Amino acid sequence: MAGADVAFLGNHGVIVCGARIDHAYDDLYYLERACMHQVLAQQTGRPLAPVAPQLAARVAAQCCGERLQSELFFEALRRTL
DSSP states (O other): OTTOSEEEETTTEEEEOOSSHHHHHHHHHHHHHHHHHHHHHHTTOSOOOOOOHHHHHHHHHHHHHOHHHHHHHHHHHHHHO
16 A cells, blocks of 8 residues: 555545554544545535645644544444444
């Protein structure tokens, strides 16, 4: 995957990898939410304005730096099973 944590497979879905299962699950959850919001935005038929690359990089760094949230959320899911 050339160092990427997410790979989109043409006609086959997505693969999400991570150092831990809880990190990969959290990444997949937020990826799905981002895709849902993009589809909703595209349904308006209006042109979309991308965010600045610096903002996207800052948000990505924040998400990767807050892995405790991923661990706590996944542990809560395990308790419900």
